[in-house]
Amino acid sequence: MKIDPRPSVIEERLKNVKRIIAVTGWKGGIGKSVTACSLALLLAKKGYRTGLFDLDFAGASDHIILGSKNIFPGEKKGLEPPVLAGVKFMSVVFFSENKAVPLRGANVSDAIIELLAITQWGELDFLVLDMPPGINDAALDVMRFARRAEVLAVTTPSVIARSVLDRSLLLYRSLKAPVLGVVVNMARGAASKGSSARLRLDPGLEAALGRPAALLKTAFCRDLSGALEILKLK
Ligand SMILES: Nc1ncnc2c1ncn2[C@@H]1O[C@H](COP(=O)(O)OP(=O)(O)OP(=O)(O)O)[C@@H](O)[C@H]1O
Ligand SMILES: [Mg+2]
Numbered sequence: 259m260k261i262d263p264r265p266s267v268i269e270e271r272l273k274n275v276k277r278i279i280a281v282t283g284w285k286g287g288i289g290k291s292v293t294a295c296s297l298a299l300l301l302a303k304k305g306y307r308t309g310l311f312d313l314d315f316a317g318a319s320d321h322i323i324l325g326s327k328n329i330f331p332g333e334k335k336g337l338e339p340p341v342l343a344g345v346k347f348m349s350v351v352f353f354s355e356n357k358a359v360p361l362r363g364a365n366v367s368d369a370i371i372e373l374l375a376i377t378q379w380g381e382l383d384f385l386v387l388d389m390p391p392g393i394n395d396a397a398l399d400v401m402r403f404a405r406r407a408e409v410l411a412v413t414t415p416s417v418i419a420r421s422v423l424d425r426s427l428l429l430y431r432s433l434k435a436p437v438l439g440v441v442v443n444m445a446r447g448a449a450s451k452g453s454s455a456r457l458r459l460d461p462g463l464e465a466a467l468g469r470p471a472a473l474l475k476t477a478f479c480r481d482l483s484g485a486l487e488i489l490k491l492k
Contacts, residue, residue, distance in 0.1 A: 311348045441455045
């Protein structure tokens with residue numbers, strides 16, 4: 259029987275991370291990445307030791323949202339994430355040099371698992387995972403290997419996105435992954451209720467991308483900040 263040592267290596271690597279938050283949502287382009295980046299920035303600003311890991315091989319975008327330039331992980335018994343705006347940041351883009359990565363499903367899974375196994379996060383209060391759209395091998399592997407991950411599901415008010423959301427929640431329930439709450443992004447009003455956070459469509463968001471300090475001042479970030487309590491992230 260072949261024994262895979264990676265689950266125990268990943269567990270060891272993540273043992274000093276108090277909470278792992280997987281920002282997911284099966285539809286594309288609904289704001290998972292801006293939510294993940296903004297959440298990491300907000301938590302770091304509140305003084306929490308925070309990490310952010312962009313796991314989207316095909317569409318890595320957190321480096322654009324955070325404006326990362328000329329930074330690269332250091333190497334010391336594994337990879338040490340560089341720190342950006344107070345957040346320890348790791349991205350698949352560090353290894354793809356902004357080129358398209360022509361990997362097939364199993365190889366994407368392997369690469370993600372490898373990165374989870376070799377990244378030295380050290381002591382963190384929160385590790386935010388920016389998940390790729392859809393549910394594929396890679397996404398399932400992350401949930402399998404980062405067993406403690408709590409799901410923050412992003413959707414939009416559209417009936418289409420909500421029906422996809424409902425299906426995703428059924429799967430997370432069957433995987434026994436705790437669902438922290440739902441972010442309804444690009445909403446008309448920002449009155450959050452229950453465990454559902456509503457983030458307004460913010461015409462000022464685009465101009466703030468690439469500048470963490472400006473991003474933190476957007477209405478989008480203010481809405482997210484106001485919803486941290488109901489999402490049990492405080
Ligand atoms: N509330 C909002 N107001 C204005 N623009 C927004 C809002 N949310 C997201 N956007 C914009 O929508 C675009 C898509 O956002 P983002 O990349 O975060 O989505 P995603 O779900 O991560 O996409 P993908 O599925 O490709 O990973 C970005 O240009 C982002 O700035
Ligand atoms: Mg994204």
